[in-house]
Amino acid sequence: MGVSLKDVAQRAGVSIKTVSNVVNNYPHVTPQMRAKVQRAIDELGYRPNLTARHLRKGRTGIIAFAVPELGNPYFAELAGAVIDAAAQHDYTVLVDHTAGLRERELLVCQEFRSHVIDGLILSPIHLENGDLLARQETSPLVLLGEREYDAPYDQIAIDNVAAARSAVRHLLDLGRRRIAFLGSRTGRERQPAHLRLRGWREELTAAGVEPDDRLVVATDGYGRGDGADAMAALLDRGVRPDAVFAYNDLIALGALRTLTERGLRVPEDIAVVGFDDIEESRYGAISLTTVAPDKRAIARQAVDRLVARLAGEPVTEPRRIRPGYQLVVRESTGGSHTVAGPPAAATEATPVAATEAAPATAPPVDAP
Amino acid sequence: MGVSLKDVAQRAGVSIKTVSNVVNNYPHVTPQMRAKVQRAIDELGYRPNLTARHLRKGRTGIIAFAVPELGNPYFAELAGAVIDAAAQHDYTVLVDHTAGLRERELLVCQEFRSHVIDGLILSPIHLENGDLLARQETSPLVLLGEREYDAPYDQIAIDNVAAARSAVRHLLDLGRRRIAFLGSRTGRERQPAHLRLRGWREELTAAGVEPDDRLVVATDGYGRGDGADAMAALLDRGVRPDAVFAYNDLIALGALRTLTERGLRVPEDIAVVGFDDIEESRYGAISLTTVAPDKRAIARQAVDRLVARLAGEPVTEPRRIRPGYQLVVRESTGGSHTVAGPPAAATEATPVAATEAAPATAPPVDAP
DNA sequence: GTGAAAGCGCTAACAC
DNA sequence: GTGTTAGCGCTTTCAC
DSSP, X not given: OOOOHHHHHHHHTSOHHHHHHHHTTOSOOOHHHHHHHHHHHHHHTOOOOHHHHHHHHTOOSEEEEEESOTTSHHHHHXXXXXXXXXXXXXXXXXXXXXXXXXXXXXXXXXXXXXTTSSEEEEOOSSOOHHHHHTOOOOSOEEEESSOOOOSSSEEEOOOHHHHHHHHHHHHHHTTOOOEEEEEEESSOSSOTTHHHHHHHHHHHHHTTOOOOGGGEEEESSSSHHHHHHHHHHHHHTTOOOSEEEESSHHHHHHXXXXXXXXXXXXXXXXXXXXXXXXXXXGTSSSXXXXXXXXXXXXXXXXXXXXXHHHTTOOOSSOOEEOOOEEEEOOGGGTOOOOXXXXXXXXXXXXXXXXXXXXXXXXXXXXXO | OOOOHHHHHHHHTSXXXXXXXXXXXXXXXXXXXXXXXXXXXXXXXXXXXXXXXXXXXXXXXXXXXXXXXXXXXXXXXXXXXXXXXXXXXXXXXXXXXXXXOHHHHHHHHHTXXXXXXXXXXXXXXXXXXXXXXXXXXXXXXXXXXXXXXXXXXXXXXXXXXXXXXXXXXXXXXXXXXXXXEEEEESSOSSOTTHHHHHHHHHHHHHTTOOOOGGGEEEESSSXXXXXXXXXXXXXXXXXXXXXXXXXXXXXXXXXXXXXXXXXXXXXXXXXXXXXXXXGXXXXXXXXXXXXXXXXXXXXXXXXXXXXXXXXXXXXXXXXXXXXXXXXXXXXXXXXOOOOSSOGGGOSSBOOOOOOTTSOOOOOOOOOO
């Protein structure tokens, strides 16, 4: 094994405690003693065994962040933000991905590295409410994403219905009436996309447009290929929308590709809106109009909530936090292009809608 | 604190050892004993404390994977592959990002979570050779990426010079002669892109074309915005290339965007080749020709090397492993589009070049 | 097949 | 200010 405190103490001719004091930067150590110990540390190449420290302290300073798929830029960008936010609190992040499988989601929130991770931030897809209620593990858990649960855990998610409505409203304002929805799910007991789909339905109805279910296309996954296929299927079916609202940017980008291949003009023939504002949406030949959740805020708040629970805040009442979002209008719906500038500062955006944590900005406002 | 082995033992009226045997699925336990203990475990909701186990065993089963930026899809995709490869060996991955800062790279390979991570896979950018030689930490380290070091650590990287040459050769074969390179670095002591830049230079020279340094554009970073800016700067400078070879796909995609904005046709006016084969390169309005490193192989081999070292294989001689790569020809150089199919199986690709670990495939072959 | 006891390396009381 | 000591929860000889 490696060099331990005892070895250093022996070498320096002092007690273990003194070495420990030096290692932990205890204030009350005489400079000469500190120097002596430090020399022994350097000579022996001592590195503290954090595992032992963790065992002793009962906590590790490691939190886990589990997402469906790291290959989805939205989650990759979010993971980066979580890592940064956690670092601010001196926490290290263990990133895992579940492939959106319920089994792996269960595993991660039940018995994943028990006592090694202090807490978990999970973005579930197929986890059921009962799974959460049956959770044995006592470490704090914060939930992210579209699914809403009735369980004693903090949940962070933008208002998906309102956000979806703002996207559809934008398309209606452009005079579009046959607005397709890409990315509902096939043959699942639960419909992960249901909130955004509901927003689509509600906003159409509110505008006096009858939602046409033939314009709703289910996909197998959430990737670019699924979007491309869905768009192709819709067109092959002979259904011709004048606008598309996609569950996420990847699906929208895939649809965009199909439209280009088929020689359809965007936005003239068909306008397209996505959801997520991943960076690549700003750089395509046709930049993508999209709903931009405030990822930094989501990450920061998720970490803040987790850290608060870790610090002992009781779960009297689980909190639901709604970070802000923006509708960023770009070329795919006729907006001008904004290649520069961070997503949150895009010029052609409707104001942020946020509750609780975001410093009160303007309430949601209609797109021009 | 939580429930410990002792508590379970007490409850079941057996010794600690017996409970431990049950928990670890020891073969020689009578069924009735196992059942009795299991009942106590369930009743008390016991979860093993992995931290204690780690301390006792001297290893944790956690490895770290540190990349410059998780927001770069190449690294995100690679991270996903590493997580999967590690899972095969029952290792959990702690993903971290260094922002490409030497300081953070040092931190991660020196004193990062000592004794908590069994080993580290690091993709450095600014780490110097001396930093590696001065490394105190004794846990295994595997290096990834373009930088080549003279240090006692395994290194996994495709043959960047040859890969770059194949990209440039492809452009030369198309009759292009004024081939720009986007993505060299400004004012750094080291030139991270130097291998690909060297490939560019060598292949041009070999073809009897004088490399023109006015066609080399430095960028501040490796993102889409950097590529867009670099392309714009080149055109504004009045320099008109007939092809562009970019350091990576993001820079190429940014360049593509600028070209579209300026009304230049791709590939007719300017052909574009990238490097990385990130998924989005296949889905743009103009799909991108790119050098596709075999990410799965890179991840697998990195994990394999690390696991081998962890299993006690001595570092008699550090290995240099060269996974395969392909040149995937798509629309940005006049190829047909390949939206479907995994990157490694793309039809219009030059054969794989790989050494050592990849099951001997065909040797490097010229592009047609 | 099961039990008793030692110790992994560290921290935190508590003495001195 | 510094030293002594008792565990944190687990695995692992070694008896029985």
